[in-house]
Amino acid sequence: MKKIMVTGASGQIGTELVSRLRQIYNTDQVIATDIKKASTQGASGPFEILDVTNSQAMYEIANKYQVDTIIHLAALLSATSEAKPLLAWELNMGGLLNALEVSKTLNCQLFTPSSIGAFGPTTPNNNTPQETIQRPTSMYGVSKVSGELLCDYYYNKFGVDTRGLRFPGIISYITPPGGGTTDYAVEIYYDAIAKGSYTSYISQGTFMDMIYMPDALEAIITLMEADSSKLKHRNAFNVSAMSIEPEMIAAEIRKHIPHFKLAYQVDPVRQAIADSWPNAIDSTAAKEEWGFNAEYNLEKMTKEMLAHLSIKFAG
Structure with missing residues (x-):
């Protein structure tokens, strides 16, 4: 390029x-x-x-x-x-x-x-x-x-x-997502900082790659x-770095915000889309053919997301 x-x-x-x-x-x-x-x-x-x-x-x-x-x-x-x-x-x-x-x-x-x-x-x-x-x-x-x-x-x-x-699903603290099924995995961090709680439109136990x-x-x-x-x-x-469900993210958030609460109000449309997707995909071809390697797991990502969003909300 x-x-x-x-x-x-x-x-x-x-x-x-x-x-x-x-x-x-x-x-x-x-x-x-x-x-x-x-x-x-x-x-x-x-x-x-x-x-x-x-x-x-x-x-x-x-x-x-x-x-x-x-x-x-x-x-x-x-x-x-x-x-x-x-x-x-x-x-x-x-x-x-x-x-x-x-x-x-x-x-x-x-x-x-x-x-x-x-x-x-x-x-x-x-x-x-x-x-x-x-x-x-x-x-x-x-x-x-x-x-x-x-x-x-x-x-x-x-x-x-x-x-x-x-x-x-792609998770970021800089630009909000725009209408994806996996958006909950971004919103949960924003609400954790802003409100101390989050209501998920994706049900407990729904695994998706992120x-x-x-x-x-x-x-x-x-x-x-x-x-x-x-x-x-x-x-x-x-390509994928992690396969996670809402409770797993909440558990990581509570390591930093112990009072964080997670509730559910399932959106039937997005839940149906999520249910039709895999729980976890195999990234072997990407690793073998051009060296794909994800640096961030859930623990490392959560720590960084909360740190950056705390600064963002404080500003």
């Missing part, structure tokens, strides 16, 4: 990824784009307004800056996609197709994230393999499986250097810099 365009740069991943990329590759080499400009982006580097469903606009920006890499993050997340399925298909698939076409035309590397949402209720629940049954029951999952196949097609048919990760944001960012960068000849799976590597 030398000159990088990021779509969806104002989102949960994009906000932090742009900052990290600019630290590594130089501010002027990373072009942030989104349908709106986040206040945090200010004058920190190149920014362009972009609706990713507008193929011509995407091409013109990529060509203007002569980018060699597109990191395509613009998409609706799982719960929002279920509420607005037609918009989810138009944005998630239309935007990706445009990014692939621009990458093909300008000979760019392309990263786009998939998700554990690409799995479904008939997928093996534990130690979910890299290659397995994928029959998701949500529009988000349908778009992610379709995206994986589309990226494979553009690699095999046109030689586009497509790469991707099946992300689990990863702390610094590990997620490092995974994207490491994969994009990896030797192409060593990548067998390319577009949908399983």
Whole structure:
């Protein structure tokens, strides 16, 4: 990667990824784009307004800056996609197709994230393999499986250097999440500091894979810099740092905030999505093919989340 365009740069991943990329590759080499400009982006580097469903606009920006890499993050997340399925298909698939076409035309590397949402209720629940049954029951999952196949097609048919990760829930203290099923795992830390209690919309005992944001960012960068000849799976590597359920997070929080209370008010829509996902996925292929390694476990992440959020709320 030398000159990088990021779509969806104002989102949960994009906000932090742009900052990290600019630290590594130089501010002027990373072009942030989104349908709106986040206040945090200010004058920190190149920014362009972009609706990713507008193929011509995407091409013109990529060509203007002569980018060699597109990191395509613009998409609706799982719960929002279920509420607005037609918009989810138009944005998630239309935007990706445009990014692939621009990458093909300008000979760019392309990263786009998939998700554990690409799995479904008939997928093996534990130690979910890299290659397995994928029959998701949500529009988000349908778009992610379709995206994986589309990226494979553009690699095999046109030689586009497509790469991707099946992300689990991503936990961060910097940017709030935006409509995902795993958002509870971020909200619980915010409410622990702000209120000393949290009411979870996901039921007790519901295990899902998670990863702390610094590990997620490092995974994207490491994969994009990896030797192409060593990548067998390319577009949908399983990655996870931990498989956890609400009570486990609460127990870790109580080590720092002993009076913390956890209650439940289950959201049927998000619970149904969570129940259709695996309990724990196998990240062996990512480790073997490009050296994926998560630094943070639940204990280390919780300590850091609470420390940073305490400062954030105090300010």
